[in-house]
Amino acid sequence: MMRRVVWLIASLLVCYSSFLLAANILRVATPYTITTLDWQGSTDSSLRRIGWHIWEGLVCYDEQFNVIPQLAESYEISDDGLRYVFHLRKGVQFHKGYGEMTAEDVKASLERFFQYGARAADFSTVSAVTIIDSYTVEIMLREPCPLLGLLASPLAFPAIMPAELAALPVRELGVSQVVGTGPFELVEYVPGEKLILRKFDQYSMDTRYAGPNGMGGKRTAYFDEVRIYFVLDAQTRYAGLLTGEYDYVNDPPYVVLDSIKGDPRLSWGIRLIQKSVCNFNVKCPPTDNLAVRHAIMRALGMDEILLPMVQGRSELCRADSSLFAAEGPWWYPAAELMGVWGHKSRVEEARRLLQVAGYHGEKVIIVAGSEQTARAGEVMVQQLKQAGINAELLVFDWATAVNYRTSGTQPWNIFLGGATQHMFDPVTMRLFYYGSTSERLWFYRNPTLDALIERADSMLDFNARVEAYKEIQKFIAADLPCFNIGDFALWAAWDARLQGPGLKQWYLDRFWDIYWGS
Amino acid sequence: MLKYLFWRLSGLLLTLLGLSFVSFCLIELVPGDPVITMLGEAAAWQDIERLRIELGLNKPFLVRYYNWITNAVVHGDLGYSLLMNQPITELFKTRIPRTAWLALLSFLLTIFIGIPSGILAALYAGGLIDRLVMTVSTVFLATPIFLVALFLMWIFAVQLRWFPVAGYIAPTSHFIEGIRSLCLPALSISTMYIAYIARMTRAAILETLTQDFVVAAQAKGVTRARLVFLHIMKPSLVPILTAGGLVLAELLGGTIVSETMFVIPGIGRLTFDAAVKKDVFVLQAMLLFMGSIYYVINVIVDICLAVIDPRIRII
Numbered sequence: 001m002m003r004r005v006v007w008l009i010a011s012l013l014v015c016y017s018s019f020l021l022a023a024n025i026l027r028v029a030t031p032y033t034i035t036t037l038d039w040q041g042s043t044d045s046s047l048r049r050i051g052w053h054i055w056e057g058l059v060c061y062d063e064q065f066n067v068i069p070q071l072a073e074s075y076e077i078s079d080d081g082l083r084y085v086f087h088l089r090k091g092v093q094f095h096k097g098y099g100e101m102t103a104e105d106v107k108a109s110l111e112r113f114f115q116y117g118a119r120a121a122d123f124s125t126v127s128a129v130t131i132i133d134s135y136t137v138e139i140m141l142r143e144p145c146p147l148l149g150l151l152a153s154p155l156a157f158p159a160i161m162p163a164e165l166a167a168l169p170v171r172e173l174g175v176s177q178v179v180g181t182g183p184f185e186l187v188e189y190v191p192g193e194k195l196i197l198r199k200f201d202q203y204s205m206d207t208r209y210a211g212p213n214g215m216g217g218k219r220t221a222y223f224d225e226v227r228i229y230f231v232l233d234a235q236t237r238y239a240g241l242l243t244g245e246y247d248y249v250n251d252p253p254y255v256v257l258d259s260i261k262g263d264p265r266l267s268w269g270i271r272l273i274q275k276s277v278c279n280f281n282v283k284c285p286p287t288d289n290l291a292v293r294h295a296i297m298r299a300l301g302m303d304e305i306l307l308p309m310v311q312g313r314s315e316l317c318r319a320d321s322s323l324f325a326a327e328g329p330w331w332y333p334a335a336e337l338m339g340v341w342g343h344k345s346r347v348e349e350a351r352r353l354l355q356v357a358g359y360h361g362e363k364v365i366i367v368a369g370s371e372q373t374a375r376a377g378e379v380m381v382q383q384l385k386q387a388g389i390n391a392e393l394l395v396f397d398w399a400t401a402v403n404y405r406t407s408g409t410q411p412w413n414i415f416l417g418g419a420t421q422h423m424f425d426p427v428t429m430r431l432f433y434y435g436s437t438s439e440r441l442w443f444y445r446n447p448t449l450d451a452l453i454e455r456a457d458s459m460l461d462f463n464a465r466v467e468a469y470k471e472i473q474k475f476i477a478a479d480l481p482c483f484n485i486g487d488f489a490l491w492a493a494w495d496a497r498l499q500g501p502g503l504k505q506w507y508l509d510r511f512w513d514i515y516w517g518s
Numbered sequence: 519m520l521k522y523l524f525w526r527l528s529g530l531l532l533t534l535l536g537l538s539f540v541s542f543c544l545i546e547l548v549p550g551d552p553v554i555t556m557l558g559e560a561a562a563w564q565d566i567e568r569l570r571i572e573l574g575l576n577k578p579f580l581v582r583y584y585n586w587i588t589n590a591v592v593h594g595d596l597g598y599s600l601l602m603n604q605p606i607t608e609l610f611k612t613r614i615p616r617t618a619w620l621a622l623l624s625f626l627l628t629i630f631i632g633i634p635s636g637i638l639a640a641l642y643a644g645g646l647i648d649r650l651v652m653t654v655s656t657v658f659l660a661t662p663i664f665l666v667a668l669f670l671m672w673i674f675a676v677q678l679r680w681f682p683v684a685g686y687i688a689p690t691s692h693f694i695e696g697i698r699s700l701c702l703p704a705l706s707i708s709t710m711y712i713a714y715i716a717r718m719t720r721a722a723i724l725e726t727l728t729q730d731f732v733v734a735a736q737a738k739g740v741t742r743a744r745l746v747f748l749h750i751m752k753p754s755l756v757p758i759l760t761a762g763g764l765v766l767a768e769l770l771g772g773t774i775v776s777e778t779m780f781v782i783p784g785i786g787r788l789t790f791d792a793a794v795k796k797d798v799f800v801l802q803a804m805l806l807f808m809g810s811i812y813y814v815i816n817v818i819v820d821i822c823l824a825v826i827d828p829r830i831r832i833i
Contacts, residue, residue, distance in 0.1 A: 033791065035601040120565055171603070191602035191609075192791055193783040231684060232790075233779045235668055239676050240683040399550030399796045440563050 024224040026498075026511060029231040029246040033192055037178050039159045040109075040117040041171035045420045048154040049508050050228065052215055053197055054095075055159035055180035058086050058106070058137075059152045060215035063506060065328040065423050067148045070206065070216040071101065071160055071181065073135075081144030081460045088135040092204040095185035096176070098162040103131040108166035110139070110158055116170040118156035121437075122427065144458045146465070149425025154215065183221035183512050197226040197511070212501050212513045222500065222515035241266065241493055248494040250509065254311040260493050268493040270316070270505045275419040276309065276376065276485040277323065277432055283443040286364065287413040291357030293480040294340065296364065296414070298353060299387035300380060301345030306486040308375035319343055319486035323432070323473060325423040326487070329462075332470045335477035335484075350387035364391045366414045369401030373416035376485060380414075406441060415442070423507055426469050427457060433481045444481040526817045533813055534806060538590070541805035542583045550796035552600045573600065586802070596806075597799035601791070606803045609788060617784035619689055620777070621769035623697070623704040628711040628765060633758065635712070636719025637746065643724060651720070655713035663775045667706035671779070674702060684781035703780040707773045711765045718761040722754035729753070755826050763819035770815075771808040 032046035039051035052060075058072040069075065072086040092101040107129050114123040125145050130138045141147065151158055165177050178186040181204065184197035199221040209217040229246070231237050234253045240246040250271065252260065260266045286292045302319040310316040321341035324330035335341035364384060368374040377393040384391035394412070396404060404410050421428040431437045434453050439445040452475060456468035476482065492509065499517035502510045553570050570576050574585070589595040596606040639651035658666075675683045681702050689696030726732060727750065735749045770785075777786035785804070792800035 035795065036603060116565075118565060190783070191599075191604060192787065193781075229685070229781065231781050233781075236671065236684050236779050236781060239671050242676050243679060243683050245683050245685070397550070397794060399552075399554070399794070402554055403549045403551050437563065 024222070024516075026223040026226045026248060026514065027246050028226060028228045028248045028250075028509075028511070029237040029240055030228060030250040030509075031230070031232050031234070031237070032250065033230045033232075034195075036171045036173075037175070037186070037189060038171045038173045039157045040113045041156065043118050043155045045508075048157070050195060050197075051157060051159065052154060052182065053184040053226070053511060054178060054182045054186055055157065055161070056182050056216070057151060057158050057160060058088075059148055061152050061154070061424060061507075062214035062216065065214070065325065067152045067425075068213065068216055069208075071106070075148075077460070081458070082141045084139040084141075084147055085132065086137045086139070088137065089204070089206070090135055092181050093202045094162050094181055095179045095200055098165075098179050101160060101181055102134050103137045104134075105163045105166070106137045106160055107131050108163035109160045110137070112166045112170065113156075113158040117158065118170075119150075119153075122150050144460065146425050146427055146457050150427055152215075153421065153424045153428045155421050155424075155428055183219045184226060187225075192230055194230065195228045197228070199224050212510070214506060219512040221512050223511065226511045238493070241495070244495075247498060248492060248509075250492050251490055252493050254313050254316070257313055257316075257491075265496050266493055267496045267498070267503075268491060269503060270489040271492045272420060272490040272508050273325065273327075273423075273487045274490060275320075275323065275325075275422045275487055276306070276373065277417055277419045277422075277482055278485060279415045279417060279432060279442045279444070279482045280480055281413050281415070281443060282481060284411050284413055286357075286359055286362040289357050289359075290480065291353055292359055295350045295353035295357060295359065295387070296384065296389065297335075297340050297480065297483060298342065298346045299350035299384050299389060300485075301342060301383060302485050303343045304345070304383070305376045305379045306488065308379055309372050309485075309488050311375075316489040316491060317486060321477075321484055323419075323422060323429060323476070323482070323484050324426065324469075328423050329466055330426055330469055332473050334470065334473035338474065338477050340477045340480070341483060345383050345386070347387045350389075354388060359389070361390045363411075364389055364413045365411055366391060366393045366416065367401055367405060367412045368393060368395045368416045369398040372488075373418070377416055380416075408443075426472075433476055438481070442481060446479060446481070449475055449479065449481075522821075523817075526820075530810070530813050530817075534810060535587075537809040538587055538802070538806055539583065541802050541809075542579075542586070544805070545798045545801050546579060548796065548798070548801075552796040552798055586799075590806075596803040599792075599797055599800050601795045601797045602800075606800055609800070610785075610803070610807065613784050613788050616686055616688070616782055617770065617773075617777070617786060619696070620700055620703055620707070620773065620782055620784060621766065623700050624708040624711065624769050624773075625762075625766055627704055627708040628715055629762065631708075632712040632715030633719050636716040636758075637723060637751075639716065639720040640723035640727065641742075641746065643720075648720075651716055655716050658709040658713035661709070663706055663710060663773070664779060666709050667703070667776055667779045670702045670706050684779075686780075686782045686784075700782075703773075703776040703782055706780075707769065707776045711769075715758070715761060715765065719754070719758050722757045723750055726750050726754045752826060756823055759819055759822055759826070763815050767812045767815040770811045 032049060034046045034050060035044060036042050036047065039047055039055055056070050058070065059067050060070040062068045071089055071092060073089045074087045076085045088101065088103060088106060093099070094101060110129050114120060114126050125141045125143045126139060127142045128140045130140070132138050139147065159180060161179055165179055168177060175186055175189050183200055183203045185200045187198045188196040203221065205220065206216065206218050211217060212219050231240070234251060237246065237249040238252040238256055241249045241252070257268070260268050280287045280293050282288055306317045306319050307314065320326060321333045321335035322331045366377045366380055368377040374393070374395040377395070381391045381393050405412060405415050419429065430453065431441060433444065433449060435445070435450055449472070452472050456465055456472060459465040459468060497517050498514055500514040502513035553566050553573070553575065574582060586597060589597065594607065599606055599609055602609060635651050639648040642648050671683060674680050682699055685699055687696045687699045732749060735745055740749065774786040774790045776782065777784045778790055788800060789804050791797070792804065
């Protein structure tokens with residue numbers, strides 16, 4: 001009897017596995033739960049991984065982090081940079097029978113995003129969105145700004161949706177209201193459990209491109225279904241990959257990287273290179289003193305700080321002083337070139353600067369909001385102490401750390417944070433050092449720096465803007481509102497039979513252009 | 519009995535009222551801003567403030583408490599999950615059955631392994647069986663649940679492939695597969711409780727064995743089985759039942775570690791997500807729910823004790 005039961009169970013499992021292969025389903029395990037389905041409504045990085053499978057925008061970023069048209073067939077910018085005209089691609093279909101995308105849908109979607117989206121403040125210079133004809137939309141600005149870079153940024157994306165759904169409040173889209181033009185459509189979402197994407201059979205492939213290119217290009221959905229399971233424990237994800245219950249997992253434990261490398265059944269790759277951007281509190285002693293901030297920078301040896309963040313896996317990190325991605329056009333290691341930032345600790349130089357600053361042993365409080373940054377913080381404390389700085393580390397969970405930092409009443413001097421938006425236009429990094437947002441988050445505001453940034457962001461010539469941002473990075477390296485320890489990678493592992501350009505390292509996970517190889 | 523039930527249930531309402539206020543205060547003290555968690559740190563402060571007003575989080579503490587408690591009592595509405603974007607009652611409706619299945623399986627394992635082990639250990643006190651039971655129970659008590667879970671997962675799921683690594687299948691839809699998906703999580707939780715119940719049982723029986731009536735029964739030539747099940751078990755049940763009630767209450771309150779590791783989307787996992795993401799309304803509702811569970815189970819245990827032992831009077 002027992003043998004029959006076991007045989008029956010085994011048969012059912014074989015049938016189920018065969019069904020999965022026959023139905024061409026990709027099973028993904030990720031720890032990145034989402035809090036809303038509305039990509040316009042949150043800058044949460046978890047949402048980007050899912051959102052770009054469902055939605056598209058007028059423009060997006062390509063592999064080199066340049067802006068390329070997506071739903072726009074073409075666009076024109078007036079000489080004064082105040083008028084943008086987007087000509088839409090024709091015949092682009094929405095999911096779930098919502099018909100063809102027209103200018104009306106684009107206008108409604110953009111107005112929703114510009115007024116109520118999570119990045120609405122970035123678009124305060126937009127004065128009007130106007131329909132010229134069924135496939136042409138005009139955006140008027142009050143002042144020039146890098147509009148294309150802002151529209152292409154996947155942080156809270158200006159996703160194009162049907163006009164009737166754009167009338168719904170932000171962050172209140174249910175499963176049936178998540179409608180885009182992307183290669184996959186959302187069919188099921190159970191909060192905290194799973195999310196299922198299904199191939200959209202009427203997807204309007206962008207044939208202007210030879211293949212996928214970054215967020216856009218010619219995207220092909222090979223899988224009939226992508227099932228994303230929210231699995232918080234790293235060991236469980238890895239175990240599921242080994243048993244074949246998952247085909248692709250995000251962030252396996254660092255300790256198993258060698259096992260994965262040695263296992264011919266598995267492959268791995270970097271999914272996202274994050275910046276470990278740290279901010280100084282310029283209002284709280286002793287870091288209100290610029291000389292002390294410079295002394296701290298001399299005391300820190302970034303190579304030694306970075307490795308514990310990735311548990312010693314040097315292939316998953318690189319020390320880099322630039323606030324922008326090395327893979328993009330904005331990279332410039334100003335702090336390293338100016339001798340502010342160093343791979344190794346420079347204790348004597350730090351001590352000299354401390355003397356100049358008149359430092360008398362005031363406590364330097366470092367705040368970490370995750371296990372990863374806490375490991376970095378421990379090394380920083382040791383390095384600072386070696387230089388004679390009285391340092392202390394406070395470790396919280398992320399939400400508590402953010403609350404502590406912004407309370408205004410709690411003392412802190414260095415906040416160990418991170419950034420996932422450094423690959424894109426510099427406007428998306430401004431929260432660390434520019435304007436009222438920086439003032440609210442970090443108590444830092446420098447009118448000279450603000451003016452430099454506003455001047456750079458009003459430039460219409462791309463190369464001139466790149467040069468202007470080099471000057472901005474030099475200013476930041478001198479005034480030290482923030483600094484970057486280095487870059488560390490989030491990675492994924494998958495079944496080695498998976499192939500396709502979608503697996504290539506770029507930015508986050510892309511489940512288009514992935515298929516089972518022979 | 520009815521009068522007892524009436525007074526105890528009245529007490530439940532008062533207890534819940536007090537608990538609701540205390541939980542509201544405690545959650546208020548928890549640092550962290552759910553609005554920033556929802557919108558992301560990079561969101562503009564105007565958007566953050568706008569959402570805070572929309573959600574009513576800018577109102578004074580007592581106003582928020584009053585609104586929440588009146589909605590809960592009058593409409594049965596526990597509020598809305600800020601992060602799951604669903605009514606909390608709906609979340610509970612889907613998640614409680616899953617935790618209930620896990621709790622039931624764990625409880626059955628606990629009772630059917632723990633009590634017999636404790637009985638054997640007591641009857642053969644000082645012998646090999648006793649030493650084995652005590653050693654194993656010490657190891658189980660000392661080993662954290664996550665370590666047991668990892669061990670079970672590695673051996674029985676990854677190496678032997680007898681059970682799935684993770685995931686939940688409702689036993690109501692596929693009974694065998696459902697139970698199979700719950701085996702490892704239930705085992706991982708119940709090791710600790712098996713040890714606890716085994717020790718409680720052993721201690722209770724050892725004490726009963728010293729009673730005069732047991733000696734008298736043995737002198738009369740009562741068989742061992744009859745001695746154990748008719749004479750010893752009943753008086754020993756009082757502490758065992760009390761301990762079992764506490765175990766059941768803890769299990770029904772959700773087992774965060776097992777549910778997280780084995781991806782069982784139950785109450786425990788919901789509590790963990792709510793705590794990490796500062797979903798304050800869910801945390802408040804969870805505290806109320808767990809308080810109710812403990813109270814109700816205590817009432818049931820008290821009644822059972824009165825039935826088992828007539829010397830215990832319920833007033």
